[in-house]
Amino acid sequence: MEILHSREQEQLTTFENNMKTIDPQKPVLVTGGSGYMASWIIKYLLDQGFTVHATVRSIHNRAKIQHLLDMEHRSAGTLKLFEADLLRENAFDKAMRGCELVIHTASPFRLTGVKDADEELIRPALQGVQNVFSSAYGSTTVKRIVLTSSIVALIGDTIEIADLPNKKVDENCWNTTSTISHQPYPFSKTIAEREAWTLSKQMDHFDLVVINPGLIFGPSLSKRIDSTSISLMIQILSGKFRTGVPKGAQAVVDVRDVAKAHIRAGFTPQASGRHLVAADLADFLDIARIIRKNYPNYPLPQKHVPKWLFKLIAPLLGYSRQFVERNIGYDFKFNNTYAVSDLNIRFTPFEKTVLDQVDQLANDQLIADKR
Numbered sequence: 001m002e003i004l005h006s007r008e009q010e011q012l013t014t015f016e017n018n019m020k021t022i023d024p025q026k027p028v029l030v031t032g033g034s035g036y037m038a039s040w041i042i043k044y045l046l047d048q049g050f051t052v053h054a055t056v057r058s059i060h061n062r063a064k065i066q067h068l069l070d071m072e073h074r075s076a077g078t079l080k081l082f083e084a085d086l087l088r089e090n091a092f093d094k095a096m097r098g099c100e101l102v103i104h105t106a107s108p109f110r111l112t113g114v115k116d117a118d119e120e121l122i123r124p125a126l127q128g129v130q131n132v133f134s135s136a137y138g139s140t141t142v143k144r145i146v147l148t149s150s151i152v153a154l155i156g157d158t159i160e161i162a163d164l165p166n167k168k169v170d171e172n173c174w175n176t177t178s179t180i181s182h183q184p185y186p187f188s189k190t191i192a193e194r195e196a197w198t199l200s201k202q203m204d205h206f207d208l209v210v211i212n213p214g215l216i217f218g219p220s221l222s223k224r225i226d227s228t229s230i231s232l233m234i235q236i237l238s239g240k241f242r243t244g245v246p247k248g249a250q251a252v253v254d255v256r257d258v259a260k261a262h263i264r265a266g267f268t269p270q271a272s273g274r275h276l277v278a279a280d281l282a283d284f285l286d287i288a289r290i291i292r293k294n295y296p297n298y299p300l301p302q303k304h305v306p307k308w309l310f311k312l313i314a315p316l317l318g319y320s321r322q323f324v325e326r327n328i329g330y331d332f333k334f335n336n337t338y339a340v341s342d343l344n345i346r347f348t349p350f351e352k353t354v355l356d357q358v359d360q361l362a363n364d365q366l367i368a369d370k371r
């Protein structure tokens with residue numbers, strides 16, 4: 001389905017040449033294989049002829065796995081699916097057998113609509129890390145774990161950036177202000193990543209490399225729309241924000257670049273530490289401006305709404321007033337230079353990211369085609 005551009009071929013060749021510590025003949029485990037971002041990791045690995053062990057919650061849920069099976073048919077690689085729930089002890093033992101590289105992406109990603117944060121976000125994120133590390137500890141083969149964390153493990157609220165030593169978010173930062181009641185998703189990612197670093201110090205026969213992506217956009221390989229990155233784009237297109245959006249740029253990045261960053265983190269022997277993988281800054285109005293160029297007929301937002309007004313209606317949209325107070329109207333600044341150099345990343349222009357995503361949603365008839 002996807003033809004690699006020459007730039008991407010060149011990038012993938014570079015990481016192939018770097019494969020020194022991880023044996024490319026050995027299977028690679030990708031957890032959360034049916035997810036939006038993990039599906040791209042699996043696709044790139046299969047296209048390069050790897051054997052991929054992917055964990056999913058149910059191997060019988062065709063709606064979640066069919067695109068993976070189709071991808072395998074079109075690729076040079078081999079895919080083996082295993083069932084694993086983050087909350088179940090030893091769930092990853094079988095899938096990890098024979099693997100030298102584990103890419104642990106599975107973790108719930110929900111920004112709104114959370115009723116029980118402990119149950120829905122925190123326990124799966126934390127216990128997932130504990131169970132994956134415990135299986136790796138028990139294995140004789142694992143040499144490296146690449147963990148999908150998030151930029152939200154670096155910083156909790158945008159208001160805090162002005163107090164940082166360099167006034168920019170980078171890999172030296174830790175989110176110290178999110179809690180189970182204020183920003184539970186960032187809290188889940190922060191404690192899960194902290195646990196991973198603690199465990200990796202105790203388990204010295206494999207190392208840990210962490211990817212901290214910004215807000216991810218770009219085309220999906222499946223027709224699922226329940227992933228937050230996809231539902232956010234559908235909300236922008238559906239008119240939910242037609243009366244206006246709050247001012248507040250996010251660090252954004254293309255899903256394909258994040259997937260490649262994980263693979264590079266796995267196969268680049270010298271890769272180490274945390275990696276802030278974000279390309280640009282954009283808010284919903286910037287995204288609407290890009291979409292309007294090719295799709296003028298969607299009910300897209302046209303202006304910013306004042307902070308006081310957004311604060312008033314925020315709970316109706318699933319955001320707390322405290323979140324609005326501490327995040328809207330402040331400049332988000334970040335420094336991605338370490339990730340770019342350590343993982344040799346070249347980012348996709350954000351305009352292409354957005355338009356490719358809208359094209360995919362329209363072509364797959366997940367939204368009305370209003371070109």
Ligand code: NAP
Nearest residue numbers: 032034035036037057085086105106107108150215216227
């Ligand atoms: P996604 O499509 O919702 O993927 C999340 C994956 O986690 C899914 O495969 C899901 O399984 C799996 N999962 C959730 N709870 C589980 C459980 N109890 N047991 C086993 N698997 C479970 O979202 P995504 O955007 O691809 O997220 C992938 C990773 O990137 C997550 O760690 C997320 O925190 C991180 N991240 C995402 C963004 C972003 O903007 N999208 C930004 C930074 C970091 P099902 O397929 O069965 O639902």
